[in-house]
Amino acid sequence: MPRTPVERRWLAGHLGLVYLFLYGPIVVLIVLSFNKSGLPTAWTGFSTEWYGRLAANPAILAAARNTLIVAVGSTLIATAIGTLLALGLETVRPGPVLEGLVFAPMVIPDIVLAIALLSFYALLNVSLGLHSIILSHAVFNIAFVCAVVRTRLKHFDKSIVEASIDLGAGEVTTFFRITLPVIFPGVLAGALLAFTLSVDEFIIAYFTSGAGRASTTFPMQIYAMIRFGVTPEINAVATIVLGVSFTLVLLSQRLNRDFVR
Amino acid sequence: MTAGPVLEIEGATKRFGPVAAVDRLSLAVDENEFFALLGPSGCGKTTLLRLIAGFEQPDEGRIRLDGRDITAVRPNRRPVNMMFQSYALFPHFSVHGNVAYGLEMEGLHGAELKRRVAAALDMVRLGDLAGRRPHQLSGGQRQRVALARALVKRPRVLLLDEPLAALDKKLRGEMQLELKRLQHETGIAFLVVTHDQEEALVMADRIALLRDGRIAQLGTPRDLYERPANRFAAGFIGIMNFFAGRLAAGGVAVDGLGLLPAAVGGVAAPGTPATLAVRPERVRLVPMLSAAGSGGGLVGTVEGIAYLGQDLLVHVRLAGQAAPLIARLPSGSAAAEGLSEGAPVACDWPPEQARVLTD
Numbered sequence: 001m002p003r004t005p006v007e008r009r010w011l012a013g014h015l016g017l018v019y020l021f022l023y024g025p026i027v028v029l030i031v032l033s034f035n036k037s038g039l040p041t042a043w044t045g046f047s048t049e050w051y052g053r054l055a056a057n058p059a060i061l062a063a064a065r066n067t068l069i070v071a072v073g074s075t076l077i078a079t080a081i082g083t084l085l086a087l088g089l090e091t092v093r094p095g096p097v098l099e100g101l102v103f104a105p106m107v108i109p110d111i112v113l114a115i116a117l118l119s120f121y122a123l124l125n126v127s128l129g130l131h132s133i134i135l136s137h138a139v140f141n142i143a144f145v146c147a148v149v150r151t152r153l154k155h156f157d158k159s160i161v162e163a164s165i166d167l168g169a170g171e172v173t174t175f176f177r178i179t180l181p182v183i184f185p186g187v188l189a190g191a192l193l194a195f196t197l198s199v200d201e202f203i204i205a206y207f208t209s210g211a212g213r214a215s216t217t218f219p220m221q222i223y224a225m226i227r228f229g230v231t232p233e234i235n236a237v238a239t240i241v242l243g244v245s246f247t248l249v250l251l252s253q254r255l256n257r258d259f260v261r
Numbered sequence: 262m263t264a265g266p267v268l269e270i271e272g273a274t275k276r277f278g279p280v281a282a283v284d285r286l287s288l289a290v291d292e293n294e295f296f297a298l299l300g301p302s303g304c305g306k307t308t309l310l311r312l313i314a315g316f317e318q319p320d321e322g323r324i325r326l327d328g329r330d331i332t333a334v335r336p337n338r339r340p341v342n343m344m345f346q347s348y349a350l351f352p353h354f355s356v357h358g359n360v361a362y363g364l365e366m367e368g369l370h371g372a373e374l375k376r377r378v379a380a381a382l383d384m385v386r387l388g389d390l391a392g393r394r395p396h397q398l399s400g401g402q403r404q405r406v407a408l409a410r411a412l413v414k415r416p417r418v419l420l421l422d423e424p425l426a427a428l429d430k431k432l433r434g435e436m437q438l439e440l441k442r443l444q445h446e447t448g449i450a451f452l453v454v455t456h457d458q459e460e461a462l463v464m465a466d467r468i469a470l471l472r473d474g475r476i477a478q479l480g481t482p483r484d485l486y487e488r489p490a491n492r493f494a495a496g497f498i499g500i501m502n503f504f505a506g507r508l509a510a511g512g513v514a515v516d517g518l519g520l521l522p523a524a525v526g527g528v529a530a531p532g533t534p535a536t537l538a539v540r541p542e543r544v545r546l547v548p549m550l551s552a553a554g555s556g557g558g559l560v561g562t563v564e565g566i567a568y569l570g571q572d573l574l575v576h577v578r579l580a581g582q583a584a585p586l587i588a589r590l591p592s593g594s595a596a597a598e599g600l601s602e603g604a605p606v607a608c609d610w611p612p613e614q615a616r617v618l619t620d
Contacts, residue, residue, distance in 0.1 A: 160350070162314075162336075162343075165337045168338075169362075182353055
């Protein structure tokens with residue numbers, strides 16, 4: 001429907017307000033992370049001082065390293081299992097119950113999942129640490145990877161698998177030479193999403209990290225720091241996390257869109 | 262030309278739940294033959310093709326290739342290749358990569374691989390597009406790639422699943438002849454599945470007409486067109502006029518129309534329910550001055566005339582018949598000139614050109 005210039009201006013204004021509501025606070029945070037004085041009340045000049053201080057803070061660096069380990073580990077596990085799960089579901093054609101069970105970890109409140117995992121580990125006498133966080137993050141990430149790969153599989157012509165077998169390839173060759181390369185953009189998009197979710201995740205990591213500071217992750221470290229007030233350092237940390245997450249999510253969406261033909 | 266069957270199917274049955282998609286079906290495809298499986302959708306022709314390729318296992322029956330039982334052989338070990346209806350080209354490979362894939366699986370590489378791929382692409386006239394990706398090709402070109410990819414393996418039998426369905430009408434006509442040329446050049450037996458009777462008539466040496474998982478009729482295109490074995494075969498291929506009645510001496514007696522002439526060669530006892538079938542091009546029409554005094558022949562009223570260029574298609578309304586009689590005559594002929602809508606017309610045909618079907 002064609003719109004008059006006035007209508008269009010109103011719509012653009014509305015859109016602008018929505019984006020302002022969504023991103024206003026974040027922009028403020030980013031700007032403050034470059035504020036020389038570090039005070040949230042007055043702008044005293046541009047400075048990257050707080051970023052420098054972060055780099056000199058061993059606790060933050062250790063937490064960043066932990067988060068990277070957790071994110072990479074859980075992403076690898078979740079990507080492998082989630083992709084196979086998606087391929088399997090495509091052949092099984094699950095009913096609504098099975099379908100629901102696959103996606104439940106995405107919508108179960110984090111706190112419930114966190115408590116459940118903690119009790120589960122206690123029951124099995126699993127020690128807590130980075131490894132338990134990796135497993136916990138893999139639990140919900142499998143569901144996310146599976147969901148992303150399945151959207152990709154909707155455009156997947158299954159007859160190319162049969163064509164490969166018809167031409168003399170075995171099942172394994174067919175998977176690595178035909179199926180995986182064709183769905184790879186979807187797998188990569190799923191992996192990027194899983195990585196992002198793992199980097200940001202707090203509650204489940206907090207519950208399943210065990211006692212002691214050895215397995216403190218990045219979000220847990222920020223939470224610990226924030227108890228003494230919002231420092232400019234935290235603004236800087238948040239800005240970095242934001243940058244990383246934003247890049248990964250954009251990349252993930254792009255991959256899934258560009259390669260769908 | 263016939264050096265014995267290359268492919269034999271013996272009593273194959275495939276059930277999906279309670280439905281038998283293929284039902285105790287047997288047939289043999291000869292060496293160097295262009296064989297068509299023809300039938301409406303759901304007749305089991307694609308299932309039969311998948312049984313031969315090995316993607317489905319028959320519940321009963323055997324499949325033999327060159328006399329060897331391959332029923333239990335896995336699809337990647339059968340010397341049979343398939344051209345898929347969707348072509349199933351690998352989107353991430355070039356044209357060359359697609360065609361080379363099957364040979365790589367045989368362990369071929371280097372110069373020999375390149376030579377075989379190039380030869381296959383030349384055969385389908387795609388030699389200069391080897392570097393393209395499938396999405397950069399037209400529908401017709403994709404089809405040629407799919408053909409080259411299957412033929413390069415030199416299969417004993419090439420299976421083609423609705424090979425021309427995705428092409429537009431003009432291209433389809435060209436490809437029918439192209440497929441025939443390729444079959445002659447390679448000497449490979451082609452087994453093509455199609456729902457398009459014209460396609461089957463043009464291309465195939467023999468046709469198996471399928472219905473509900475069984476063969477309704479098997480024969481040459483001429484057999485099927487001119488000597489249909491049953492009502493289904495008569496109605497599926499081409500246009501056919503049907504008259505239901507009872508068998509009598511010299512033809513079929515139809516209520517309200519009297520005796521319609523047909524060659525009745527001891528098919529069954531007189532009085533048996535029978536259907537007379539006659540092709541439109543066998544029907545002769547003679548314009549009449551008035552409906553009266555026809556001399557006992559079949560008389561009807563011209564209901565409509567369709568101009569097809571070379572021919573006219575004439576619908577004649579007959580008393581007591583739900584469907585009009587369809588006649589096809591050359592547009593320049595004397596009979597055609599005298600026809601006009603609403604005018605009475607006398608209809609007949611040579612008795613030997615009418616089929617009597619008692620099924």
